[in-house]
Amino acid sequence: MARNDRFLKACRKEPVDCTPIWMMRQAGRYLKEYRDIRSKYSFIEMCKTPELVVEVTLQPVRRFELDAAIIFADILLPLEYMGIDFEFTKDDGPQIKNPVRTKKEVEKMRKFVIEEHMDYLLTSIKLVRKELNGKIPLIGFSGAPFTLASYIIEGGGSKNYIYTKTMMYKEPDTWHLLMEKLVDMIIDYLNAQIKAGAQAVQIFDSWVGCLCTSDYREFILPHQKRLFKELDRSVPHIHFAFGASHLLKLVKEAGGDVIGLDWRIDLDEAWKLLNYETAVQGNLDPAALYGSKEYIKKRVEDILRRAGNRNGHIFNLGHGILPTVPVENAEYLINLVHELSKR
Amino acid sequence: MARNDRFLKACRKEPVDCTPIWMMRQAGRYLKEYRDIRSKYSFIEMCKTPELVVEVTLQPVRRFELDAAIIFADILLPLEYMGIDFEFTKDDGPQIKNPVRTKKEVEKMRKFVIEEHMDYLLTSIKLVRKELNGKIPLIGFSGAPFTLASYIIEGGGSKNYIYTKTMMYKEPDTWHLLMEKLVDMIIDYLNAQIKAGAQAVQIFDSWVGCLCTSDYREFILPHQKRLFKELDRSVPHIHFAFGASHLLKLVKEAGGDVIGLDWRIDLDEAWKLLNYETAVQGNLDPAALYGSKEYIKKRVEDILRRAGNRNGHIFNLGHGILPTVPVENAEYLINLVHELSKR
Numbered sequence: 001m002a003r004n005d006r007f008l009k010a011c012r013k014e015p016v017d018c019t020p021i022w023m024m025r026q027a028g029r030y031l032k033e034y035r036d037i038r039s040k041y042s043f044i045e046m047c048k049t050p051e052l053v054v055e056v057t058l059q060p061v062r063r064f065e066l067d068a069a070i071i072f073a074d075i076l077l078p079l080e081y082m083g084i085d086f087e088f089t090k091d092d093g094p095q096i097k098n099p100v101r102t103k104k105e106v107e108k109m110r111k112f113v114i115e116e117h118m119d120y121l122l123t124s125i126k127l128v129r130k131e132l133n134g135k136i137p138l139i140g141f142s143g144a145p146f147t148l149a150s151y152i153i154e155g156g157g158s159k160n161y162i163y164t165k166t167m168m169y170k171e172p173d174t175w176h177l178l179m180e181k182l183v184d185m186i187i188d189y190l191n192a193q194i195k196a197g198a199q200a201v202q203i204f205d206s207w208v209g210c211l212c213t214s215d216y217r218e219f220i221l222p223h224q225k226r227l228f229k230e231l232d233r234s235v236p237h238i239h240f241a242f243g244a245s246h247l248l249k250l251v252k253e254a255g256g257d258v259i260g261l262d263w264r265i266d267l268d269e270a271w272k273l274l275n276y277e278t279a280v281q282g283n284l285d286p287a288a289l290y291g292s293k294e295y296i297k298k299r300v301e302d303i304l305r306r307a308g309n310r311n312g313h314i315f316n317l318g319h320g321i322l323p324t325v326p327v328e329n330a331e332y333l334i335n336l337v338h339e340l341s342k343r
Numbered sequence: 344m345a346r347n348d349r350f351l352k353a354c355r356k357e358p359v360d361c362t363p364i365w366m367m368r369q370a371g372r373y374l375k376e377y378r379d380i381r382s383k384y385s386f387i388e389m390c391k392t393p394e395l396v397v398e399v400t401l402q403p404v405r406r407f408e409l410d411a412a413i414i415f416a417d418i419l420l421p422l423e424y425m426g427i428d429f430e431f432t433k434d435d436g437p438q439i440k441n442p443v444r445t446k447k448e449v450e451k452m453r454k455f456v457i458e459e460h461m462d463y464l465l466t467s468i469k470l471v472r473k474e475l476n477g478k479i480p481l482i483g484f485s486g487a488p489f490t491l492a493s494y495i496i497e498g499g500g501s502k503n504y505i506y507t508k509t510m511m512y513k514e515p516d517t518w519h520l521l522m523e524k525l526v527d528m529i530i531d532y533l534n535a536q537i538k539a540g541a542q543a544v545q546i547f548d549s550w551v552g553c554l555c556t557s558d559y560r561e562f563i564l565p566h567q568k569r570l571f572k573e574l575d576r577s578v579p580h581i582h583f584a585f586g587a588s589h590l591l592k593l594v595k596e597a598g599g600d601v602i603g604l605d606w607r608i609d610l611d612e613a614w615k616l617l618n619y620e621t622a623v624q625g626n627l628d629p630a631a632l633y634g635s636k637e638y639i640k641k642r643v644e645d646i647l648r649r650a651g652n653r654n655g656h657i658f659n660l661g662h663g664i665l666p667t668v669p670v671e672n673a674e675y676l677i678n679l680v681h682e683l684s685k686r
């Protein structure tokens with residue numbers, strides 16, 4: 001499937017010659033060539049123009065010895081076609097003009113039909129696969145239902161998720177209806193990406209860490225389980241819940257062949273909590289790339305030591321690479337992981 | 344010492360007639376009588392005027408059956424006298440005009456002399472004690488060194504702590520010097536509060552949860568240990584690290600008679616991790632107070648069940664009470680905790 005199949009092998013807990021690495025947001029603002037394009041197009045224009053998606057997706061792959069590419073897109077894109085009206089502010093943060101907070105507003109949300117609405121993404125995936133020509137595998141992705149719901153309800157990013165939690169705690173029926181609609185969308189969205197050529201899919205639950213375990217169990221788990229159950233099983237599923245060390249066992253229960261870890265929890269402790277039954281992905285603090293080379297090396301050694309000789313570790317940052325990180329440190333990291341993990 | 348000494352007994356893991364409760368930020372904007380005063384004075388004016396401090400500290404105590412009062416102040420106040428120039432923006436978020444990012448800037452920070460610089464706080468503590476007249480105990484507090492350092496370095500709140508971590512990872516000597524200066528200040532600050540009449544002290548490490556365990560061990564633990572070692576032992580110490588479930592064992596190692604918990608980790612699991620060697624404080628999601636009464640009751644029952652019959656549980660929110668919470672829900676919570684936990 002791919003000449004370099006380290007990443008896919010690790011997803012399946014098979015032996016590899018060295019630890020594969022890719023970086024969340026590797027197609028992003030820390031790259032000069034990305035900023036050059038971004039200066040000419042809006043973020044949304046970039047997302048919706050296949051030639052630009054292909055270019056930006058491949059930029060980091062050309063520069064670094066990465067073991068996977070990830071399609072350039074934004075988790076909010078499909079929401080537009082469900083009737084959510086948003087724009088990206090200057091720093092690419094989303095702002096939703098018509099937050100959804102009542103049962104009526106949830107009921108009004110339209111059904112998403114990927115082939116009709118987001119053909120540009122499917123075309124982009126096919127083009128990237130063609131360009132990659134089997135060099136490394138391509139990852140597709142989606143936001144998780146909670147994370148999308150919180151954007152829709154709050155109207156953007158949030159500190160305390162007051163509206164989201166108020167809906168959960170006061171109108172659970174409305175909440176569950178919203179989650180059902182989002183899960184329906186995500187299943188179609190990801191299965192179409194897989195059909196178009198995505199060789200793995202990652203689900204980003206960026207904000208679910210704001211919930212206590214009981215809330216996750218009641219308001220998230222059933223929906224998240226259905227999502228993983230109905231995903232195309234022909235490719236590996238990565239489940240990444242950010243800031244959710246306390247939810248790790250529930251995240252595993254929800255599903256995923258690979259569990260993504262942020263940098264907070266120690267990788268060995270996390271993997272033990274997962275009973276070593278899944279692969280793991282992570283977990284360097286993205287801010288470590290601001291450190292000295294000595295510091296970066298110390299952290300990489302620590303993570304590789306915690307991963308040990310077990311099959312099924314994909315190296316990654318614990319969150320997206322930050323826009324002001326020195327590029328040479330990203331390159332140093334990627335080469336270092338390969339070098340230090342040679343079997 | 345106090346007619347209602349449930350709180351102090353629980354701090355010391357002694358039996359109580361029912362579970363004591365207080366709320367972080369209980370003197371705050373969710374109270375109409377607080378907003379009335381705030382509309383007439385700036386936040387800083389309120390902090391620096393003993394009569395206003397007394398009034399605002401006592402407002403929630405008059406309204407609710409709380410088991411402790413906490414002096415009204417802000418963790419940044421002492422920094423002003425060390426040469427840090429800040430103001431509070433409209434929503435009371437701090438903005439620092441001269442962030443400290445170099446060794447020279449750290450060296451320039453002045454020594455804090457509480458009796459000289461913050462006599463208004465000591466006066467306020469004495470006045471509140473007099474007014475309380477032994478009804479319930481009074482808590483003093485301080486920010487933890489990491490949290491204060493991150494404000495000073497970033498220039499306010501932060502999302503990724505890039506400058507703070509860059510200093511740690513690239514100039515560890517500068518970092519440790521800053522931490523030493525802050526710990527010196529905090530020791531004097533809290534010991535003076537205790538001498539003035541604070542019957543317990545809480546250390547708020549609001550942002551330390553952004554660190555991985557190795558960073559905490561290297562950059563925080565030695566300083567945090569010294570802090571607890573040099574604090575006046577005549578009153579209990581509460582150590583609250585927010586968003587730091589993954590650091591819990593290290594937080595305990597640093598010190599504290601009571602470990603504060605946010606709402607993420609389950610209280611029983613946390614207490615077990617602490618080997619039941621400390622008391623625990625927490626841990627209702629502040630957003631639960633937006634829920635229905637049924638929802639609030641379910642959560643309170645769950646927390647009390649997890650605390651079990653063990654001595655040493657102080658009920659609290661897992662973070663400050665939010666400004667738009669319905670007051671009647673706060674009252675409902677306080678009475679419910681007492682009622683459901685009667686021994």
